[in-house]
Amino acid sequence: MRPKRHRLSTNLPEKTAKTFGLWAPSTLLVTLVEQASQSISIRPLDEGDLPEAGAILRRAFATHFGMPPDTFWMDRDFVTGRWVTNPSLAFGAWIEDRLVGSSLGTSWGSLGVFGPISTHPDTWNRGIARLLIPPVLERLTELGARHLAFFTIAESTKHIALYQRFGFWPRFLTAIMTRPVDSNETVGGSARYSAIADADQAHWLDACRTLTIEVRDGLDLTTEIRTAHTHGHGDSVFLTDGSRVQAVALCEYGPKSPAGAGSCLIRFAAVHPGSDTEMPFVRLLTACERLAADQGLKQVVACVNASRPKAYRHLLATGFRAQRNGVTMHRPNEDATVRRPRLFSMICDSLMILASTTVR
Secondary structure, three states: OOOOEEEEOOOOOHHHHHHHOOEOOOOEEEEOEEEOOEEEEEEEOOHHHHHHHHHHHHHHHHHHHOOOOOOOOOOOOOOHHHHHHOHHHEEEEEEOOEEEEEEEEEEEEOEEEEEEEEEOHHHOOOOHHHHHHHHHHHHHHHOOOOEEEEEEOOOOHHHHHHHHOOOOEEEEEEEEEEEEOOOOOOOOOEEEHHHOOHHHHHHHHHHHHHHHHHHOOOEOOHHHHHHHHHHOOEEEEEEEEOOEEEEEEEEEEOOOOOOOOOEEEEEEEEEOOOOOOHHHHHHHHHHHHHHHHHOOOOEEEEEEEOOOHHHHHHHHHOOOEEEEEEEEEEEOOOOOOOOOOOOOEEEOOHHHHOOOEEOO
């Protein structure tokens, strides 16, 4: 029987592709690769593959951080929410009939977020990650992403070097910050997606899209907002100014999310640039904290890039403290929000809680 092939087009430079041994004149062919008399194949993840993909991810991170693999991160899910949002952005690696790794992505319109990617520790140093990266990047591009970004371990030269081969460049440090939930303050002029009548949800999503394109042309989180609610791994908070949405935050929490027990992760937050941005930003964070309190959660997690000094300083001033730093990598090497570079915003990949890649 002839081996199955997964055919991918690529924008990788010829020299890079040849380095991987994957070069074809006009396309990148990820086919059955022979290593140590075992074949590796790359193909889309099916729903039935998700539990094993999640288990491999947890084991990979546990091994990297020196933690017991059987109990590590059992209170969170990094894989299912991504797959439910867009199954076409989820790929797995198999050695014969055994799943040994996965890679996923998130499409936010013109901005594509890569990750998580993980491989089973007993398959490290076999180049499997290099096979898992291209299909996600290609699919993000097909979906309209003009800028690709992700978060990785700042101190790992090996991780950074791997992604540089695919055209990514390390930019600013990103702090993963936490603050205890200690307020039940109600914020006037705020609304939650979960409380909006079904007939009105499309209107609110359109208004949210109008705001996010002011952050970056083509930026669109409406699918994420819908899925977080329907899948049960989060909710979104809106602030209004008259008839327009002035600010928005996408929050994730619960065992179906990557946030972890007792935590509310602010995955994305932005304030309309035409506003007096600091006060709406304060109110938005307060509304997120109230959401966390109503859900019985103990802390708010916010990830902020060092290129957003106003947002960074404000979080510090209001009691947030950094737990870990990582680095964002971008392709091309430019600001992901070039349209409004000084905006009060936090664009956070959900894996910024610790790190997004543990691969060899």
